Amino acid sequence: MSGLLGTMSIALSALGTEQGALEVTSNNVANLNTAGYSRQQPVIEESDPVVLGSLTLGTGVTLAKVQSVRDPILQLRIQEETQQQGSLNASVTSMQQAQVLFNSSSGGDIGSQISNFFSSLSQLSTDPTNVSLRQGVLTAAANLAGSFNTTANTLTEQRSSVDLEVSQAVQQVNTLTGQIAQINGQISDLQNIGQDASAFVDQRDVLIGQLSNLIDVSQIQSDHTLTLTTSNGTALVAGQQAFTLTTQPDSSGVQHIYAQGQDITSQLTSGELGGLIQVRDQKIPGILTSLDTLAAGLSNALNTANQAGFDLNGNPGGDLFVAPPASGQGAASSMAVAITDPTLIAASSDGTPGSNGNVAVLSAVHDQPAIAGQTPTDYYANLVFGVGSDVSNGTAELASTQLTLQQLQDQRGSISGVSLDEEASNLIQYQNAYQAAARVVDTVSQMFTTLVNMGAS
Secondary structure, X not given: OOHHHHHHHHXXXXXXXXXXXXXXXXXXXXXXXXXXXXXXXXXXXXXXXXXXOOEEEOOOEEEEEEXXXXXXXXXXXXXXXXXXXXXXXXXXXXXXXXXXXXXXXXXXXXXXXXXXXXXXXXXXXXXXXXXXXXXXXXXXXXHHHHHHHHXXXXXHHHHHHHHHHXXXXXXXXXXXXXXXXXXXXXXXXXXXXXXXXXXXXXXXXXXXXXXXHHOOOEEEEEOOEEEEEXXXXXXXXXXXXXXXXXXXXXXXXXXXXXXXXXXXXXXXXXXXXXXXXXHHHHHHXXXXXXXHHXXXXXXXXXXXXXXXXXXXXXXXXXXXXXXOOOOOOOHHHHOOEOOOOHHHOOOEOOOOOOOOHHHHHHHHHHHOOOEOOEOHHHHHHHHHHHHHHHHHHHHHHHHHHHHHHHHHHHHHHHHHOOOHHHHHHHXXXXXXXXXXXXXXXXXXXXXXXXXXXXXXX
16 A cells, blocks of 8 residues: 555554544543453554565554453452451451450459359358348359350350341342353453453452452353352352352251252351351350350359258258259350248358358359369350450451452552553553644645645646
8 A cells, every 4th residue: 555545544543543542541540440440551553564566565553452451360369368358357246246245344244243152152151140141142143143144145146146147148149149140241242252341351350359258269260251169169150150059047047058959058168158157156156165064064063062051941952053954055044043042052061050161162162173174263264265365366367368458459459550640641642643643644635635736737
């Protein structure tokens, strides 16, 4: 191609190309604050030249494609860290709610009530015939049992609340997988006809990030499609098909998660669901078991001590607390005082009203290794320490994960984010090129006019 027509063609191709590049720049600036947006770059290529004899002549420029700038490996790292953050956040939040129950500042916790009960026994030892002091022991015993009841029942309610959150999270997972499958179809349709689908890819990445916060996700990329599974291989999305998760209660009423008829509850280890399941099925039940052990051990030890003495009427002592279940399960929630008559407290060791010998036996329970080889206060202190340690360690891990995730997101921003300075520079570059091409078009147009006028003359 040569002559004025060739020159005009080259100039027009430059106009179209630079206009497309300007549109790409404009779109980048418009999406400066769009979450998940990956900046785009125009790929400008020289058009194929033509050979005329010994001459090789250029034919201009073309806008070959528009490509998004993204790092797939970095995106996967962000999603992995998001899964960890979702799990830790759910776990720490739930455990912080449980930790409140063991706060001694209010004075209503189990540890404070254990101390109050043994203090009431110490007061009774000064005057074992004093009915008022005996009533004080019964009141302290009732407060102790009530504290066990309240703590255990509140933990059970928290577990039910976490169970409800599990069901809600499953619904959110199903919503997101359905949306991802739909976008997979749109991406596939565009890519199959050679069109740019980067806008839909960005949208899909945002949705996958939200899904990663809820459940552990693995990606399998193939031509023009994407498959998502859990870390153990359970299918979530395959191309344009989403696989719905369901929940069903077990014999205890706890919701289990099913995928295509298979129970996958125990296989979910990260994301919000992983954290919630760990708290619901391991941490809260573990605390409840420890409370039952403490309640049963303390009740049995005090009952044994009370049976060793005589009440104010000279009769052998009976149970001070209602006997806990033989298995110990539910001992904390069902703990109750067995007597209402203060004269039935077996303070005497020899049957005489003024004796306080058996009060010492009751008080000695405070220092006996009656609960799993530990004293009641030591066992409770270790229980509280365990809960606090879970919260402390989880909080530290969460902070570390958040810092790592922020660093990864900053790194992504440096690669895929929009820089106004860079776009401003590109804008000037493409504008100057466009104006130069327009100048060539104008010049060639004038030359055409000159030729036409010469022909007319």
